[in-house]
Amino acid sequence: MTQTTIKTQNIAAIGEEIGLDLGKQMVKAYQDANPTDVSAYLIGRNILEQILAQPGCVGIRFYNAYNELGQKTLVYVGVDANESAIITVTSVTTTGEFETTKGIVADRIKPIRTEGIDADDWGVTND
Numbered sequence: 001m002t003q004t005t006i007k008t009q010n011i012a013a014i015g016e017e018i019g020l021d022l023g024k025q026m027v028k029a030y031q032d033a034n035p036t037d038v039s040a041y042l043i044g045r046n047i048l049e050q051i052l053a054q055p056g057c058v059g060i061r062f063y064n065a066y067n068e069l070g071q072k073t074l075v076y077v078g079v080d081a082n083e084s085a086i087i088t089v090t091s092v093t094t095t096g097e098f099e100t101t102k103g104i105v106a107d108r109i110k111p112i113r114t115e116g117i118d119a120d121d122w123g124v125t126n127d
Contacts, residue, residue, distance in 0.1 A: 011081060012058045038072055042110040051078040051104050054086050061085060067107065076106050 018026075031039060051060055057078035065075045078086040086103040093099050 011079065011083060014059060038111045040112040041074055042112060043074075043076075047104070047106050047108075051076065051106065054078045054089055054103060055091065056080040057086055065107070071111070073107055073111070074109050078103060 027039075030037075048060065051057060058081055059079050060076050061079050061083075063075045063077075065073050067073045080086055087105070088100050089103050090098055090100045
């Protein structure tokens with residue numbers, strides 16, 4: 001097994017399911033300490049899948065940022081097995097030539113403010 005393979009497995013394994021109770025506790029602690037801050041961000045599946053589908057992508061790095069209007073947001077990029085941001089992607093064309101394109105650097109999240117709503121409200125609808 002190569003060192004790159006070992007690193008890939010470790011990076012790809014970052015993150016774990018923590019359960020609803022611990023999740024609520026963590027969200028409540030943040031909301032209590034930052035009552036007027038953005039409570040959550042909503043990111044669609046399509047862009048996440050596009051980032052993860054880039055060659056060599058094993059994870060996504062999220063950066064705190066301000067958008068063009070000065071609003072708090074996230075910028076997110078794919079990372080490779082060396083934890084380097086994927087900012088260019090090299091591929092081979094059908095004619096056998098190398099082609100370099102830009103990697104995906106994304107934003108356009110939906111910020112969610114839940115002032116006055118406690119951590120027990122996860123936006124769940126009971127249909």
